[in-house]
Amino acid sequence: xxxxxxxxxxxxxxxxxxxxxxxxxxxxxxxxxxxxxxxxxxxxxxxxxxxxxxxxxxxxxxxxxxxxxxxxxxxxxxxxxxxxxxxxxxxxxxxxxxxxxxxxxxxxxxxxxxxxxxxxxxxxxxxxxxxxxxxxxxxxxxxxxxxx
Amino acid sequence: xxxxxxxxxxxxxxxxxxxxxxxxxxxxxxxxxxxxxxxxxxxxxxxxxxxxxxxxxxxxxxxxxxxxxxxxxxxxxxxxxxxxxxxxxxxxxxxxxxxxxxxxxxxxxxxxxxxxxxxxxxxxxxxxxxxxxxxxxxxxxxxxxxxx
DNA sequence: CTAGAACCCGGAGCCGACTCCAGGGTCAAG
DNA sequence: CTTGACCCTGGAGTCGGCTCCGGGTTCTAG
Numbered sequence: 001x002x003x004x005x006x007x008x009x010x011x012x013x014x015x016x017x018x019x020x021x022x023x024x025x026x027x028x029x030x031x032x033x034x035x036x037x038x039x040x041x042x043x044x045x046x047x048x049x050x051x052x053x054x055x056x057x058x059x060x061x062x063x064x065x066x067x068x069x070x071x072x073x074x075x076x077x078x079x080x081x082x083x084x085x086x087x088x089x090x091x092x093x094x095x096x097x098x099x100x101x102x103x104x105x106x107x108x109x110x111x112x113x114x115x116x117x118x119x120x121x122x123x124x125x126x127x128x129x130x131x132x133x134x135x136x137x138x139x140x141x142x143x144x145x146x147x148x
Numbered sequence: 149x150x151x152x153x154x155x156x157x158x159x160x161x162x163x164x165x166x167x168x169x170x171x172x173x174x175x176x177x178x179x180x181x182x183x184x185x186x187x188x189x190x191x192x193x194x195x196x197x198x199x200x201x202x203x204x205x206x207x208x209x210x211x212x213x214x215x216x217x218x219x220x221x222x223x224x225x226x227x228x229x230x231x232x233x234x235x236x237x238x239x240x241x242x243x244x245x246x247x248x249x250x251x252x253x254x255x256x257x258x259x260x261x262x263x264x265x266x267x268x269x270x271x272x273x274x275x276x277x278x279x280x281x282x283x284x285x286x287x288x289x290x291x292x293x294x295x296x
Numbered sequence: 297c298t299a300g301a302a303c304c305c306g307g308a309g310c311c312g313a314c315t316c317c318a319g320g321g322t323c324a325a326g
Numbered sequence: 327c328t329t330g331a332c333c334c335t336g337g338a339g340t341c342g343g344c345t346c347c348g349g350g351t352t353c354t355a356g
Contacts, residue, residue: 008323010332020333021315029313040322042333062262063255066313083266090263097256101249107211108245114210115238118231156353158302168303169345177343188352190303214343 006044016053023053031056031070063093154192164201171201179204179218211241 009020026032032052035043052073059069068089072082157168174180180200183191200221207217216237220230 008332019315022313024334025314038322038333040333041335042322062259087263087266090259090266094256094259094263097252097259101252101256104245104249104252108242108249111210111238111242111245115235115242118235118238156302167345170343172305173344186303186352188303189305190352 006046007049009043009045012045012049012053015050016057018053018057026053026056026066029066029070031066031073062090063097064089154194155197157191157193160193160197160201163198164205166201166205174201174204174214177214177218179214179221210238211245212237 007015009023012018013020013023023032027034032049035045035049037043055073055076056066056069059072060066064072072086072089075082075085155163157171160166161168161171171180175182180197183193183197185191203221203224204214204217207220208214212220220234220237223233224230
């Protein structure tokens, strides 16, 4: 069977697409438990560690923060399914993402409007002056109300 | 005329919705030129400084980074309209935003799928195991391929 | 003239998630 | 046993954009 043979930290890292430093970092911040060590103080891991790191990666892919992932892991460690506490977490991340999408869509629209009018209108009179977002009207090469 | 009477750093900050610390910070990083000083070494500003900070705020509103804004200001300082160099900058920011929107939309879809299936399926067997993104099929409470 | 608000400066701290470093020690293949 | 790849630690650095601090100085209204 493919049991036993313990993994070094870089074996583990390689299997999970991380770097050894990152694994040590996860240990420091409490995502990974302290592993057993060789007599020479080198970390040795088993497949549970691989599983745990994959859980972390999966949760990260879902846009969760290490802070939240730590909480889910704590639940998981009790032997319970982390789904129950995960759902509100996911819902609130969705809300955050919606807010960010909204912000970016508005921003994008502003940028496009700005970029489109740039080559033509605003530039007749190369004078140092205010250069404004597109929702501020420009009169005679100058911005009316650039109070933001 | 509303000329002359020079502004202290907090006057300037108040007029532009910033804090004095922020203005000093902008000076440190090269966005604002060194202003003149009183004999006691206090900064004194004029309306050009207000204009400049408004330009900075406007460009920030468009999602430009201080680094880029500094470049635009450098052009503006030559007396030229910063539009010419601004356009490619804006276009590349738009591309970045598109990439980010894309990422967030995928992420959102994954989160929703995950959150929707949480209360039901995945949880029949509260065993510590892998908990995976929704595009990885789950068989008998376990994930087939959770290699990211 | 005096009180108290505002200013000065350099540097540190914050957020998140790493990443890298130096200066050692250890492991395993040959 | 040697060699070279790997590992250890604690701490610092990175990115961006501020924000705050302490200890000292200056400005200004009354």
